[in-house]
Structure formats: C-alpha cells, structure tokens
Amino acid sequence: MKKVGIVAEYNPFHRGHAWHLLQTRQALGECAVIAVMSGNFVQRGDCAITDKWARAGAALEGGADLVLELPTVWACASAEAFAQGAVAILRAAGADTLSFGSESGDGALLSGAADALDSPEFQPALRRYLDQGLPFARCRHLAARDLLGERGAACLANPNDNLGIEYLRAARRLEFTPAVLAVPRVGAGHDGGNHPDYPSASHLRALIYEGKLPMDNPASLRYNERGVLSRLRELGRPDFDALPDCGEGLANRLYRCARQATGLEELYTLAKTKRYAHARIRRAVVWACLGLRAADRPERPPYLRVLAANGRGIRVLRELKSDLPVITKPAAGHGIPLLELEGRCTDFFSLCRKRPMPCGAEWSTSPVVRTGEGEWK
Numbered sequence: 619m620k621k622v623g624i625v626a627e628y629n630p631f632h633r634g635h636a637w638h639l640l641q642t643r644q645a646l647g648e649c650a651v652i653a654v655m656s657g658n659f660v661q662r663g664d665c666a667i668t669d670k671w672a673r674a675g676a677a678l679e680g681g682a683d684l685v686l687e688l689p690t691v692w693a694c695a696s697a698e699a700f701a702q703g704a705v706a707i708l709r710a711a712g713a714d715t716l717s718f719g720s721e722s723g724d725g726a727l728l729s730g731a732a733d734a735l736d737s738p739e740f741q742p743a744l745r746r747y748l749d750q751g752l753p754f755a756r757c758r759h760l761a762a763r764d765l766l767g768e769r770g771a772a773c774l775a776n777p778n779d780n781l782g783i784e785y786l787r788a789a790r791r792l793e794f795t796p797a798v799l800a801v802p803r804v805g806a807g808h809d810g811g812n813h814p815d816y817p818s819a820s821h822l823r824a825l826i827y828e829g830k831l832p833m834d835n836p837a838s839l840r841y842n843e844r845g846v847l848s849r850l851r852e853l854g855r856p857d858f859d860a861l862p863d864c865g866e867g868l869a870n871r872l873y874r875c876a877r878q879a880t881g882l883e884e885l886y887t888l889a890k891t892k893r894y895a896h897a898r899i900r901r902a903v904v905w906a907c908l909g910l911r912a913a914d915r916p917e918r919p920p921y922l923r924v925l926a927a928n929g930r931g932i933r934v935l936r937e938l939k940s941d942l943p944v945i946t947k948p949a950a951g952h953g954i955p956l957l958e959l960e961g962r963c964t965d966f967f968s969l970c971r972k973r974p975m976p977c978g979a980e981w982s983t984s985p986v987v988r989t990g991e992g993e994w995k
Contacts, residue, residue, distance in 0.1 A: 620649035621934060623713030623796070624682070625704040625785060627656045627693075629666050629823070630833070631676035634719075634804060634816040639681030641801045642717040649715075650934050653682040654707045655925065656693035657960065658837075658967040659908075661700050663900025665837040665970045667823050669979070674926035675986040684931030685986075686711060687923040689956055690963045691915035694904050696863055699915070701784035706792055706918050710940045715797040716785055721776035723802035731773055732786040734765045753892055778803055835971045839904070842970040843882050849907040850876035850885075861905050862912040868894055872902055908963050920956055921945050926986035948981045 622642055628635055639651060655677065657670045666673065674685040692703025708716065722728070734740060735758075743764045747757035755774075762771035773779040782800060789796060804816050825831035827838065839846055853876070858869035871889050879885035882903070889899045905911075923945045927935065935944060943950075951957035961980035968975040 619933075620646050620715060621711070621713045622646055622649050622651055622715040622717050622799070623705075623708030623711065624651060624653045624717050625688075625701070625708070625781070626653050626677070627660050627666065627819075628653075628673045628677050629656070629660050629819055630668065630826075631673055631680055632817065632819060632822055634818075635677070636680040637804055637816065638717070638719050638801050642799060643681065645799055645801075646715065646717075650683045650930050651681060652684045652686065652708060652711050652713055652931070652934065653677055654686045654688050654704045654711075657687050657690055658964055659690045659694040659904055661694060661697075661901070662897055663694060663902075663904050664839050665967055667826060667836050667838075668833060669837070669967070670925055671983050671986055678926050678928055678931075678986060678988050682926075682931075683928050684711070684924070684934050685926040687925050687960075689919065689923070689960055690908070691910060691956070691959075692919070694901050695915075696898070696901075697781055697784045698787070699862070701781065701788040702791070703919055705785055705788040705794065707922060708796075709789075709792055709794045710919070710942050711922060712934065712938055712940070713796060715799060716789065717799040717801060718782045718785060719778045719803040720782050720800035721779050721803055722773050723800050724773075725798045725800040727770070727773055728779060728782050728800060729786055729798070730770055731762060731766065731779075732783045732790070734762050734770070735783065736787060736790065737765065739765055751893060753895060755895060835973045835975070837967060837971045839882060839907075839970055841972050842966075842974075845966075845969055846882060846903065846907045847876070847879065847885070849909075850903065853906060858902075858906065860911040860913070861902050862915065863898055864902055866893060868898070868902065872899070872906070876906075908966055910959070910963075914956075914959060916956065921951075921954060923951070923957070923960075924985045926988075928988040932987075932989060946985060948984060952981070 658666055660666050677685050686707055688704050692699055740761055743761035744757055747760045759771055759774045762774055826833045826836050855873050858864060858873045875885055875888040879888055886899055890896055921943045945951050964980040965977035968977055968979060
C-alpha cells in the first residue's frame with residue numbers, strides 16, 4: 619500500500635483541503651494518507667484557530683488516515699525549518715510520496731528551483747542583494763532569477779510553491795527520495811479572500827473571529843494580549859538573542875519595542891522594517907512568550923506523536939519500522955524533553971482561547987480514533 623505524506627496546518631480544515639486529499643487519492647489510487655500537522659501554534663506566528671485534536675479529527679473526516687503532530691519548534695518557524703521538521707517526520711513514518719498544494723502544479727519547475735537554491739552559485743548571489751538591505755524573500759527571488767531567469771524564479775513568489783520547494787530541499791538533505799505530487803490549488807489563494815466553493819483559511823478565520831461562522835471557543839494571541847506582553851517585558855536582551863532568526867539587529871529591536879508597545883499590533887508595527895518580514899516578527903514574539911530558545915529545536919524530531927487515526931492509519935502504525943518512539947498515549951510523553959516543552963506550550967494556548975481553559979490538556983487528551991470501536995487495537 620502506498621503511503622503518501624502531506625504537510626498541513628488545517629487552520630481550520632476546509633473544502634480546499636478536502637479537495638487536495640481527494641485529488642491525491644484519485645492520482646495515486648489505493649493509499650494511506652499521513653498528514654503531519656502543526657500543533658497549537660502555526661507558522662504565521664499565532665495560535666491555531668482551535669486545538670490540534672479538533673483539527674486532527676476534522677482531517678480524518680476530510681480524508682486523512684493518520685495525523686501526526688509537528689511540534690511547535692518546527693511548526694512556528696521559517697519555511698526552511700518548518701519543512702525540515704515536517705519532512706523528517708513523514709520520512710520516519712514511512713511515506714513514499716509527498717503531495718502538496720501548488721499554484722503552478724509543476725513538480726519539475728519546483729524541482730529546478732530547489733536545485734538552484736542548493737547550488738554553490740546561489741549564496742554569493744543572495745549575499746549581493748542582502749547587502750543592499752532588501753527583505754530576505756525579495757533577495758532570494760532576485761538571486762534565483764539570476765540563475766533561472768524570470769520564469770524559473772517566479773514560483774518563489776507563490777506561497778504554496780515556495781513551501782513545496784522547501785519540502786524538496788528538506789527531502790534531499792535527509793537523503794529521502796519520495797515521489798512528488800504537486801496538486802494544483804483551487805479557489806482563493808493563500809491568505810486570499812472569499813470564494814463560492816473554496817474560500818481561504820484566512821477568510822474563514824476572519825469570519826470566526828467576527829462571530830459570523832460558528833466555532834466553539836476559538837483561540838488567538840489577541841485573547842491573551844496582556845499575558846503575551848507581560849512575558850515579553852520580563853525578558854532581557856540575552857533572552858531575545860537566544861531566539862531563532864533574530865539576527866541582523868532584530869533581537870535588540872524586539873527588546874525595545876516590547877517595552878514600549880501597549881498592544882500586539884502596535885508591537886508588530888513598531889518592530890517591522892523592510893528587512894524584517896511581519897511573519898518573522900510574529901514568530902519571534904510567539905517563541906519569546908512561550909519561553910522557547912533556538913537551542914530547544916533538535917536537529918531531527920525525536921518521536922512520532924499521534925493526534926488522530928482511523929483503521930487504515932492504525933495499520934500504518936502497526937507496519938511502521940522506525941527508530942523513533944511512537945506516542946499514542948498522553949502519559950507516554952512524560953520525561954521526553956520536547957514533549958514536556960510542548961505541554962507548556964499547550965498550557966499557554968489554553969489561556970489564548972476566547973474562554974480560557976485549564977492547563978494539563980497535553981497529558982489528558984487522547985488521540986482521536988475512528989475505527990468503529992473507538993479504541994486502539
């Protein structure tokens with residue numbers, strides 16, 4: 619049986635995600651779909667709209683067979699680190715194919731871009747543009763254009779294509795050679811607006827926050843704004859220096875702005891320059907308020923954490939040959955440093971719900987199971 623891996627946030631799970639899963643199954647035939655999904659914090663630098671177990675359960679209903687957690691130290695990170703952690707988990711879980719949404723739908727084009735970014739000529743070209751003080755994403759596009767031409771580099775401006783390229787690069791670093799399925803994206807674009815059939819996740823989140831789309835007890839940093847600022851104000855300059863991706867003066871800037879700002883949007887606005895992307899600042903704020911440091915992210919994920927599975931997904935786990943422990947029971951995570959850290963992240967997430975929740979969910983919530991019997995067999 620083929621095992622296809624998908625990297626996702628499902629924030630929230632919507633019809634576009636279900637379409638991607640359906641297209642993947644139609645392209646590959648009989649297969650098991652393994653989704654590695656961000657936990658309670660996501661790449662854009664905020665809480666997920668709802669908890670990881672609810673989103674994993676929705677993914678099962680929408681066509682996934684097994685949902686594994688991407689820990690916060692990779693989930694709330696740059697595209698490169700995000701891809702590295704996710705693809706490492708899929709490799710360990712036995713995936714033989716990578717499927718992802720793509721604006722271009724052209725796997726060969728994305729592979730060529732990945733080749734260029736990993737070529738020895740790329741870093742000198744990148745440095746020439748960085749030295750001009752331009753934003754990193756712009757510099758990368760210009761350097762790639764020097765090597766590939768405008769058409770070859772254009773895909774770097776597409777959010778899903780860009781992530782697909784990072785998945786391919788991560789696979790190479792891991793000496794992992796899966797088949798690649800780039801599924802053309804439909805409906806509203808990434809962070810786009812409404813669409814009659816396939817609205818974007820950002821549009822759905824906006825409707826939820828406005829109370830126009832029902833969701834029980836959504837989450838956002840905005841619901842715990844003073845708690846976030848309080849944590850940031852407790853930190854000294856060395857604490858900001860210890861955050862990932864905080865070079866080029868960003869650590870000092872965040873330290874100053876955190877002590878001046880009286881709200882999160884004000885903090886983001888004060889800290890932003892043309893060099894620091896908004897998402898980079900937001901991620902640094904999440905890491906700082908969670909008490910995370912760059913040193914907390916190991917080279918590779920040390921376990922496979924099951925969030926949800928159906929009968930086919932449980933079969934995947936039974937057949938799995940991996941050196942990594944598979945965590946299916948909450949108590950089994952005690953004593954694993956990264957999972958203990960994840961527990962602290964989940965406790966903070968509980969305070970970021972519209973209606974704050976008690977702590978301890980990490981150790982009391984079992985995976986979502988859909989086998990008919992409602993238990994592991």
